[in-house]
Amino acid sequence: MGESRLKNYPITLKLAGKQVVVIGGGTVAERKIHNLLDTGAVINVISPVATATIQSWLATTKINWKKKYFEDDDIKDALLIVAATNERTVNQRVLKASRPHQLINVVDDPEGSNFFVPSTLHRGKLSISVSTSGASPGLAKKIVKELASKYDEDYEEYLDFLFETRRFIQKNISNLKERTELLTQLLDERFLSLTIEQQYEKRDQLINKLMLKRRDSE
Numbered sequence: 001m002g003e004s005r006l007k008n009y010p011i012t013l014k015l016a017g018k019q020v021v022v023i024g025g026g027t028v029a030e031r032k033i034h035n036l037l038d039t040g041a042v043i044n045v046i047s048p049v050a051t052a053t054i055q056s057w058l059a060t061t062k063i064n065w066k067k068k069y070f071e072d073d074d075i076k077d078a079l080l081i082v083a084a085t086n087e088r089t090v091n092q093r094v095l096k097a098s099r100p101h102q103l104i105n106v107v108d109d110p111e112g113s114n115f116f117v118p119s120t121l122h123r124g125k126l127s128i129s130v131s132t133s134g135a136s137p138g139l140a141k142k143i144v145k146e147l148a149s150k151y152d153e154d155y156e157e158y159l160d161f162l163f164e165t166r167r168f169i170q171k172n173i174s175n176l177k178e179r180t181e182l183l184t185q186l187l188d189e190r191f192l193s194l195t196i197e198q199q200y201e202k203r204d205q206l207i208n209k210l211m212l213k214r215r216d217s218e
């Protein structure tokens with residue numbers, strides 16, 4: 001009862017170079033591994049059998065398949081662990097072998113896991129993650145699907161534009177109040193439309209106008 005009132009703490013992890021161990025090589029393991037592929041993590045898969053898709057990823061340097069049944073030692077160096085076998089007892093053994101400081105996701109045990117994987121929409125630098133804290137993963141997926149049409153592919157380029165312009169403003173405007181004001185104005189819908197329409201010159205002009213306005217008010 002008390003536990004269910006506790007909130008999870010959402011973060012996004014940088015996993016480059018970190019040791020990740022996935023136990024199991026079935027459909028669910030495949031989905032979890034897929035989401036890890038572009039993170040730069042060193043992915044170790046422990047399973048006597050792996051799907052054809054998982055095997056097709058082995059050509060990528062950062063994924064190792066240990067064709068074996070799980071043993072406690074397999075996770076000793078892992079930062080992040082996913083127990084994804086179809087055997088509840090095996091998944092529980094993984095949980096028991098993990099240490100309190102390790103991040104562990106047990107695919108059939110939301111209570112035992114210390115993190116969940118949200119449903120995520122990626123648009124370049126933008127990612128939108130939805131979590132229902134295990135209540136309904138299907139709903140999380142449905143909501144993301146709804147958001148996908150509003151936040152469409154154009155957002156990838158738009159985010160690159162925002163990133164570069166924000167860096168420029170941060171470098172060139174030293175006054176914090178002015179900088180914050182400009183960065184707020186940068187979110188004007190017109191910058192999105194001009195990006196979609198590829199009207200880059202007009203977009204630059206609009207930025208210059210905002211910068212000049214700021215100087216006028218000095």
Ligand SMILES: C[C@@]1(CC(=O)O)c2cc3[nH]c(cc4nc(cc5[nH]c(cc(n2)[C@H]1CCC(=O)O)[C@@](C)(CC(=O)O)[C@@H]5CCC(=O)O)C(CC(=O)O)=C4CCC(=O)O)c(CCC(=O)O)c3CC(=O)O
Pocket residue numbers: 031032035105106107108109110113115116117118119120130131132133134135136137138139140141144
């Ligand atoms: C707790 C959590 C732990 C974790 O795995 O992190 C968990 C647990 C379980 N999932 C189950 C079932 C399903 N999971 C999905 C799909 C996803 N599941 C994901 C996350 C999570 N699943 C975590 C909570 C996240 C949250 O609530 O926000 C997503 C978001 C991310 C991902 O996995 O990458 C991914 C969507 C990705 C996308 O957007 O495409 C579907 C739908 C489908 O496959 O199409 C179904 C069938 C429909 C249904 O059950 O709703 C079962 C029952 C198994 C059984 O009955 O045997 C359990 C175990 C239990 O509930 O006890």
Ligand SMILES: NC(=O)C1=CN([C@@H]2O[C@H](COP(=O)(O)OP(=O)(O)OC[C@H]3O[C@@H](n4cnc5c(N)ncnc54)[C@H](O)[C@@H]3O)[C@@H](O)[C@H]2O)C=CC1
Pocket residue numbers: 023024025026027028029046047048049050051068069070084085086087090106107108137
């Ligand atoms: N969290 C989630 O998102 C979801 C979780 N599930 C749960 O995930 C479980 C796994 O489902 P699937 O991937 O579809 O099963 P699956 O049958 O496709 O794959 C199971 C994998 O576990 C491996 N395995 C079995 N014993 C092992 C051991 N001792 N050591 C290492 N590997 C071992 C098998 O070789 C196989 O590769 C289901 O039991 C279900 O409860 C199901 C749907 C979604």
